Amino acid sequence: MSIALYIGVMAGVTYLVRSVPFTFFGKKIKSRFFRSFLYYIPYAVLSAMTIPAIFYSTGNIITAAAGTVVALLFSYFGLPLIVVALSASAAAFITGLFL
């Protein structure tokens, strides 16, 4: 089978999954439960994606744990996204130098 066909199918499905609800869900949602659900869903998705995956993100659980601690501390104190993200990476890198 040609690679172009695979890629076309992959891109088509990925686009439809995004575009159909985004385009045709025009109305404001009335249900209080569903509005609340949508309010909480971003936090739930990001939390489920991050934990426990973050501990495997560097290929070494110790460097990843060091990066996680730094990210938690820095985000607790409300530092900007990019500072938190790069500090976590730097912490993982520096910890790796000592292993």
Added chain:
Amino acid sequence: MAKDFSKGALHGVPIALGYLSVSFGFGIQAVRAGLSPLTATIISALNLTSAGQAAGVNIIAAGGTLIEMILVQLTINIRYSLMAISLSQKLDGKFSMPHRLAASYGITDEIFAVCSAQKEPLTPAYMYGMILAAFMGWVSGTALGAAAGELLPYSVSSAMGIVLYGMFLAIIIPPARKQFSVLITVAAAALISIFFRYILTAVSSGFAVIVSAITAAGLAAAVFPVKEEESE
């Protein structure tokens, strides 16, 4: 208009930097799976997603069926449908149907996260600016990784793997600190996700994220319904 675009692009810079490192890894993976650097770059430009692309390349490399491709992409990427519905509730009046069709291309975990953290309604220009920044990071990272991946020391490339997760924590921790209901949502989603990772291991990671998120957000919505102004 131009102001919204540049604001979006600026908010997209951390996303672009994170993508640069992740897509670098994707580029390496795609070339190892036997794809050309050009093919890898085209895949990144068309899909703009990490987990779906990685799984897609594995299917291509293994000579899998198109049905398998469709099911895997649906399972891994269906979370974008939830995000799209959530974002559709806070769009500015300027978001006509053509704009919706265009901007939906760029709904990724990170763009969704940054967009949903905005207080004001989302304009098309704001989203386009952010999508363009993210797109450039994602596509150029793929091309670089595919062309020159083996050159970077492992200590650097592996430490870059945590960048996006660090950004996720920076998005969820401050509101969890301020609002008890968000803290409970985050904790519940994490616990369910851990349960899938270590106990119900047969469930794919994409599907595990969906179930964890829907369960946690559903519980929070039932126990802590939001007031009108909070959900705007």
